[in-house]
Amino acid sequence: MHELSLAYSAIGEMQTILKKEGANKVNRIVFSVGALSGVDQEAFLFCFPLAAEGTPMEGVPLTMEDACLNLYCNSCNYEFINPEPIVICSKCQGVDVKVLSGQDFRIKEMEVE
Amino acid sequence: MCRDCGCEEGNKKIMDQIHGHVHSHDHTHSHSHAAGHSHSHAGENAHSHSHDHSHDDAHSHSHDHSDNHSHQPSVPKTLQLEHKVLARNDQIADMNRAWFEQRELRCINIISSPGSGKTMLLEKSLDALQSKGVHTSVVVGDQQTDNDARRLSGKGAKVMQVNTHSSCHLNAEQVQKVLPDVIHEETELFIVENVGNLVCPAAFDLGENCKIALLSVTEGEDKPLKYPVLFATAECVVISKIDLLEHVDFCIETCVQNLRKINPKVTIIKCSARSGEGMDSWMDWLLPD
Numbered sequence: 001m002h003e004l005s006l007a008y009s010a011i012g013e014m015q016t017i018l019k020k021e022g023a024n025k026v027n028r029i030v031f032s033v034g035a036l037s038g039v040d041q042e043a044f045l046f047c048f049p050l051a052a053e054g055t056p057m058e059g060v061p062l063t064m065e066d067a068c069l070n071l072y073c074n075s076c077n078y079e080f081i082n083p084e085p086i087v088i089c090s091k092c093q094g095v096d097v098k099v100l101s102g103q104d105f106r107i108k109e110m111e112v113e
Numbered sequence: 114m115c116r117d118c119g120c121e122e123g124n125k126k127i128m129d130q131i132h133g134h135v136h137s138h139d140h141t142h143s144h145s146h147a148a149g150h151s152h153s154h155a156g157e158n159a160h161s162h163s164h165d166h167s168h169d170d171a172h173s174h175s176h177d178h179s180d181n182h183s184h185q186p187s188v189p190k191t192l193q194l195e196h197k198v199l200a201r202n203d204q205i206a207d208m209n210r211a212w213f214e215q216r217e218l219r220c221i222n223i224i225s226s227p228g229s230g231k232t233m234l235l236e237k238s239l240d241a242l243q244s245k246g247v248h249t250s251v252v253v254g255d256q257q258t259d260n261d262a263r264r265l266s267g268k269g270a271k272v273m274q275v276n277t278h279s280s281c282h283l284n285a286e287q288v289q290k291v292l293p294d295v296i297h298e299e300t301e302l303f304i305v306e307n308v309g310n311l312v313c314p315a316a317f318d319l320g321e322n323c324k325i326a327l328l329s330v331t332e333g334e335d336k337p338l339k340y341p342v343l344f345a346t347a348e349c350v351v352i353s354k355i356d357l358l359e360h361v362d363f364c365i366e367t368c369v370q371n372l373r374k375i376n377p378k379v380t381i382i383k384c385s386a387r388s389g390e391g392m393d394s395w396m397d398w399l400l401p402d
Binding site for chain 2: 086
């Protein structure tokens with residue numbers, strides 16, 4: 001259960017972003033959850049209000065978007081998307097596959113004012 | 114014209130040193146100047162402004178309004194960020210990595226579920242490393258106790274225990290803090306034994322060169338499929354406790370197939386720290402030169 005740590009990290013990053021933008025109000029937040037990010041969305045949504053208490057993020061509606069694995073096969077130069085965390089080329093079954101995205105948990109979007 | 118108030122008299126630039134006009138703003142105000150000009154504001158819209166008067170006899174003053182308001186209405190804007198939630202951890206991990214690189218030492222991060230044999234494997238590894246003259250430092254993460262650090266001490270390596278208390282993983286900052294104490298000039302290999310947990314430690318980069326996952330034969334062959342994050346990012350998976358194979362229903366071939374599905378390039382080492390079987394392969398991997 002590292003989602004509480006993630007929630008505190010997210011709040012810290014968002015406070016930095018708000019400061020940089022000169023904003024003090026947040027209307028909505030969109031998170032992008034990579035297939036290989038290891039984030040339990042339900043646990044994160046449970047923990048977030050605890051970390052957000054007393055900050056501009058308190059009570060703000062959250063959207064969690066799934067981010068598929070975006071992969072590239074070095075053998076057959078095929079770029080493809082895999083909703084499952086399996087890194088084998090779906091075209092040539094090659095194993096020399098590079099993960100382009102889908103490993104991270106990101107703050108995708110924030111509406112601020 | 115006064116560029117602040119708009120009054121005609123302003124252009125006279127007649128000021129004196131006791132000019133100080135503090136006006137609170139509801140928005141009609143007037144002020145007079147000892148030197149003889151006055152102007153007034155009348156406005157319906159609340160706003161704030163600052164006056165920059167230039168004075169012949171150089172002095173400056175500022176005007177404060179009691180009501181805080183701004184001219185710009187707040188307009189919501191959407192920020193397209195794609196900002197990593199663990200950005201700060203990753204930054205510190207990169208600093209750790211640079212620190213290791215500078216000292217030309219290799220850092221490995223060992224992760225597994227509790228009880229899969231991390232400490233036992235390290236006990237035997239430290240004995241072997243000591244006999245090979247490899248200078249090693251170890252950080253052991255556990256929620257409580259220094260039992261593991263005590264088990265690993267007296268084997269030539271510098272060992273430090275980090276208690277994470279309620280936390281289920283080590284983060285980059287916890288490692289950064291102990292580096293000056295645990296790493297010495299001669300350290301060539303730095304091993305982090307992470308908190309026993311298959312999920313959370315995989316998400317936190319510590320700055321290691323690679324992650325190693327342990328999977329004991331007393332666990333299920335499908336662990337790699339159930340916990341893909343760690344097994345997909347590990348460079349090496351050690352299937353441990355193989356001396357127990359005859360007592361359990363663990364099919365090594367199925368486990369290997371599952372691992373390859375998640376991580377086709379992974380190095381798989383089968384060993385038993387207890388019997389010593391496979392320990393040579395493990396040591397060869399640990400010391401690639």
